[in-house]
Amino acid sequence: MRFVRPFRLLTSLAAAAVLLAPASMLSARAQAVQPVQQAAAVAEAAKPAAAKPAPSPTVGAASAAAVDPANSAPPKSLTATAIDTVKEVAKSAGGIFSRVPCLPPKGGVRPVGSLPHVAGKLAAGEPVVIVAFGSSSTQGYGTTSPEFTYPNRLAKQLRRQYPTADITIINRGKGGEDAPEMMKRLQPEVLDMKPDLVIWQVGTNAVLRDLDPAETAHQVEDGVARIQAAGADVVLVDPQYSPRVTERAESASKIVRLLRRIAELRHVGIFPRFEVMREWHDQQALPIDSFVIADGLHMNDWGYACFAQLLGDDIIRSVGQIKLGVNAPVSPLTNRPM
Structure with missing residues (x-):
């Protein structure tokens, strides 16, 4: 079984998303990205040296971990738990890539009407x-x-x-x-x-x-x-x-x-x-x-x-x-x- 590292991809994507926000909103973005980086650091520190292969240039989020369905699942190690944490934080931060933190006028605006x-x-x-x-x-x-x-x-x-x-x-x-x-x-x-x-x-x-x-x-x-x-x-x-x-x-x-x-x-x-x-x-x-x-x-x-x-x-x-x-x-x- 071989593990590859999703952490660089996740933190790079989150950092890139920050560039789309105006300056007054960067602090909110930083708060969304920080848990990803912290969880990534925990997982990296928990890995033994032999379990840290060089990252593949073609790795995507879907290939973050290889799973053998034929084997019964052993108790999760500290590394596996940290990886799950990263995945959950990434899900919660996923809105960065689908919505930007912008507000409509406080008093509302004329609606677009019926369609x-x-x-x-x-x-x-x-x-x-x-x-x-x-x-x-x-x-x-x-x-x-x-x-x-x-x-x-x-x-x-x-x-x-x-x-x-x-x-x-x-x-x-x-x-x-x-x-x-x-x-x-x-x-x-x-x-x-x-x-x-x-x-x-x-x-x-x-x-x-x-x-x-x-x-x-x-x-x-x-x-x-x-x-x-x-x-x-x-x-x-x-x-x-x-x-x-x-x-x-x-x-x-x-x-x-x-x-x-x-x-x-x-x-x-x-x-x-x-x-x-x-x-x-x-x-x-x-x-x-x-x-x-x-x-x-x-x-x-x-x-x-x-x-x-x-x-x-x-x-x-x-x-x-x-x-x-x-x-x-x-x-x-x-x-x-x-």
């Missing part, structure tokens, strides 16, 4: 197609890896929530665009995908390019109407709260108000990204550079993760209410612990 098409498909066990439509923050500019884009993070969250469902999220983000360019792509890149839900992030580049807010709103409303006519739910996502947007405060405020108005008129959802990110900074005291990269515009890995997580929470809550027959807007976002 009857998505809820109906999930209830019937049918495949669900979601299209993430937008510009560079949908495409994922500012992330360190494609897996950290908000559509990819959202997909993982929804698949964890609905493990038996066939959920596809298609990323249709293209940097630099706003409503005029997106409307040209709406049919071939969105509607032709036969989506059940379109998450439309729009308005940031309208602010940066000094586009007429009223004309932008007219185009977005037309697009929403076409998406609804195609039989899909809609969630609008307004601009991000970042220095390059807030330096044009009047234009940004107009776009945010107009998008909310469209959501009300067309009875669709809206995720108030601007409001959520402003609260991170103003009320939760997070420095701007803890969720925005050096260009002063795009979110970093943590910012995208928190955005996707809160959006996913609201989608899940809305679907749950519709499946229960409650055709009303979902309640405001509330904090969910990791």
Whole structure:
């Protein structure tokens, strides 16, 4: 029987996860990682020298210990007990890799609204197609890896929530665009995908390019109407709260108000990204550079993760209410612990 060491893998993964958190939250992460390191040290000290082979470069968590089912299990040694401790601590710390420690606004935000098409498909066990439509923050500019884009993070969250469902999220983000360019792509890149839900992030580049807010709103409303006519739910996502947007405060405020108005008129959802990110900074005291990269515009890995997580929470809550027959807007976002 040969034992290999899972400890380096576990502590490395936990340490890597800390890098995704803003500075004000690192202490909480350190508390989650510390028990893993302590348990690992106990197990390492308990091993005799002959039982400490060099680590294999291909070892994964699933191969942490070899087990022979044909032999009866002997009483657990100190080493085996320590290994079990590491496994249990790792399970409890597993939320680090699926949720980030971010909070919604304390007073709640406007809910995304009901999503009857998505809820109906999930209830019937049918495949669900979601299209993430937008510009560079949908495409994922500012992330360190494609897996950290908000559509990819959202997909993982929804698949964890609905493990038996066939959920596809298609990323249709293209940097630099706003409503005029997106409307040209709406049919071939969105509607032709036969989506059940379109998450439309729009308005940031309208602010940066000094586009007429009223004309932008007219185009977005037309697009929403076409998406609804195609039989899909809609969630609008307004601009991000970042220095390059807030330096044009009047234009940004107009776009945010107009998008909310469209959501009300067309009875669709809206995720108030601007409001959520402003609260991170103003009320939760997070420095701007803890969720925005050096260009002063795009979110970093943590910012995208928190955005996707809160959006996913609201989608899940809305679907749950519709499946229960409650055709009303979902309640405001509330904090969910990791």
